[in-house]
Amino acid sequence: MxxxxxxxxxxxxxxxxxxxxxxxxxxxxxxxxxxxxxxxxxxxxxxxxxxxxxxxxxxxxxxxxxxxxxxxxxxxxxxxxxxxxxxxxxxxxxxxxxxxxxxxxxxxxxxxxxGQWPQDDPLPIFLPEDADGQLQAHVQPHAGDDLAAIRSRAIVAFFLGTGVTVAEGRSAEVADLQPAAAPPYLHVPAHGAPDARTVHLDAFAVPILSAWLVRRATLPIASDLLFSLKAGGTPITEMSLGKIVRAALETIAFEADDMSPRILRNTFCRRQLLAGRSSEDVSKLMGLVSSRTCDRIAATRISVGA
Structure with missing residues (x-):
């Protein structure tokens, strides 16, 4: 050897x-x-x-x-x-x-x-519009929130309001998020094949993300990562992100087979499609190399009567 x-x-x-x-x-x-x-x-x-x-x-x-x-x-x-x-x-x-x-x-x-490859792709799981609205309300800043609560609301709002992947969320830096810009945006650096892109923040996410940046600036963290809380500046784990998203969904009494950040990404995608954007445009916004995922989510508008 x-x-x-x-x-x-x-x-x-x-x-x-x-x-x-x-x-x-x-x-x-x-x-x-x-x-x-x-x-x-x-x-x-x-x-x-x-x-x-x-x-x-x-x-x-x-x-x-x-x-x-x-x-x-x-x-x-x-x-x-x-x-x-x-x-x-x-x-x-x-x-x-x-x-x-x-x-x-x-x-x-x-x-x-x-093992066998599944014959059909599973239907994409997303929040119905009423649950999406409830979660948007849940992530607004609350008086008296401690550090963990502010961070949790900000994390959920971040994924729900930008549609980024878990990997992109874990590597996002403070300077990438610009909620005070006109319009507010998130810069997503290139990761492998997807090009760098700019995602305009949905309005509901701006208040809590702004509050998080103010609180984040007071923390003695040796890192530029947006959601790192440890002094050494290590990225937040996927497991922690999953627990935070699941807890938020349980708070609004929503249950599904997938309670991970993926459901927030799918919900962001569907919200953009319902607003009239094309599958091709939304795919680019989400850093996807094809429109296949967006096409499948777009098809659910008919099946659920949207």
Whole structure:
């Protein structure tokens, strides 16, 4: 095992990024797109953190650790298609690790073989207009809110009022958010394939985001991240974001199969479509490379009588 192969055990994140850049390819043997590479690295990081918490390495994890991954709080909203994408990634990874002598077997092989891609895409989940309005009211500033309450309202308003992804929200910096501009906006830097873009804030989100920036400026945080509260400036975790969104939805008595920030992104998308914007325009606004997601959400306007 040479020094590059040992890197899988000493610095898995760096090893995976290097492998993706040099060798990894899809079933047609064509290199992955820049967007796919970003997505794969994010998926790998989630699984790596799961293994780290379980006290195992890329050389020693088994199928039981893959099964346990689906039980993690941040994975509870994964669709059947998302699980298959993870299994394909892990199968591809483990075959490589076996080939270079880091592993002795591939625990994902049988899981991929037994798994099936869903025949139909699941219907997108979003907040109905009345629930959207209730959540918009919930995130307004409240007198007497402590630091945690202000931050939670601001986080929910941020995702509901901008439609950004969790990754974009976690990496957003204070300077990216400009609620006092005319019109108020969020700058979303380029992440992989999607270009940088500007998202105009929905009006309901401006008061609480402005209040959060005022409070955020008083905190001794060694970071420019918008929603970091720790002194070291580390990003807020996906699990924490999920808990905050779920708690807000429970406050307005809304329940759905997906209670993650994704439902807020879908709701933002549908709100823009109902306002008369085209699927193509909304897709660009959300940093999507195609209008497929927006087209599916647009179709729900007919099914629910909007």
């Amino acid at each position: 040479d020094r590059f192969d040992r890197l899988w055990l000493t610095n898995p994140t760096l090893a995976y990024a290097d492998w993706q850049a040099r060798e990894a390819a899809g079933v047609d043997r064509r290199p992955f797109s820049a967007r796919s590479i970003v997505q794969h690295e994010a998926m790998f990081e989630r699984f790596r953190r799961h293994l780290l918490a379980a006290g195992v390495t890329l050389a020693t994890f088994g199928s039981d650790h893959i099964d346990a991954f689906w039980q993690a709080p941040e994975a509870e909203c994964y669709t059947a298609a998302t699980r298959m994408r993870y299994l394909k990634l892990l199968d591809r990874l483990c075959r490589h690790l076996v080939a270079i002598g880091v592993r002795e077997g591939n625990p994902a092989e049988k899981l991929v073989r037994d």
